Amino acid sequence: MLVLGIESSCDETGVALVQCHSAEHKGEVPELLAHALFSQIEMHKAFGGVVPELASRDHIRRVLPLAQEVLKGSGRSLSEVDVVAYTRGPGLAGALLVGAGVACALGAALGKPVLGVHHLEGHLLSPFLSADPPEFPFVALLVSGGHTQLMRVDGVGSYVLLGESIDDAAGEAFDKSAKLMGLDYPGGPLLARMAESGNPKAYTLPRPLLHSGNLDFSFAGLKTAVLVQSQKMVAAAGVSIFKDLPQDEQHDLAASTQAAIVEVLVKKAMMALKQTGLKRLVVAGGVGANRQLRAQLNEACGVRKIRVHYPELHLCTDNGAMIALAAAMRLQSGKQQASANYAFDVKPRWPLDSL
Ligand SMILES: Nc1ncnc2c1ncn2[C@@H]1O[C@H](COP(=O)(O)OP(=O)(O)OP(=O)(O)O)[C@@H](O)[C@H]1O
């Protein structure tokens, strides 16, 4: 069975084609045949963040050429597609409507059923496309631009929320701190690059909820602490903006910020593993690409004899492959059937544990 997946929840248009196995191969991971992605980052950079209306309009421009690219790359034709999947939520309503509308129009025109996918389920299952795929059950650490969650995952569609951020997400903490340092949107990867040559112990920044005893996170206070620290540094150096500070000071603050975020994520992930008694951790979402986070998780998991799995680096942030994969895994596990009802809706807010 061939599943075409369309992702359009935010500022990346992604399309992918996966081959899904039949029921007797239930345990096998669907095969990714081709995927294509267009990132709108350059367009939104000028505004310092995603402009929803511009995002929707650009998805309209990109989605069909990307679908053609995927079909060409896989050597398959549109008529061979058995199911058209799309991101139903969560995300920006207008952006989601583009993917959902195109998917349902394609489905109706081809006479093939459609399936709406939860974006975070896509992120969470994306490590199944890596060279070292996980096995159920596991604890998932979902760290993206909009979410920071710890989940107990017992199988496809079996998600129990263990803890989450009560305010900003980890990716947001990276991006907002980066913005204060004068870096372009999204600043997370740029801050991480600066941090590589900085001293993570140079400045003392808060580790919010580190000792709260539960698995919740809070990152909103961190950006205020970064702001206060950067203002102090600017005043002490007698310069007018952060970017005019000596480079080593800039790198030290970036490293200290990254260290604060990473320490909380690692500690809480270890607590979740201890609490559940599970011996496997799956990391997903854009922040999962962070090298320092990976290094510290590898170390902490190594000591505890816990297996840790990550998505391929290029599949950490939004992409169509994870949406096609999630649809294929839902179909293969019998959790969901594709539907010939093309009267779609989207769910901008949609808790994963309500699936
Ligand atoms: N190397 C890195 N270090 C830190 N943060 C990173 C790195 N690479 C990407 N990010 C962050 O990951 C986030 C984007 O990830 P992703 O695409 O998974 O999130 P999203 O789709 O915007 O949010 P959601 O999936 O919650 O709707 C951004 O906040 C970005 O700064």
Ligand SMILES: [Mg+2]
């Ligand atoms: Mg995402």
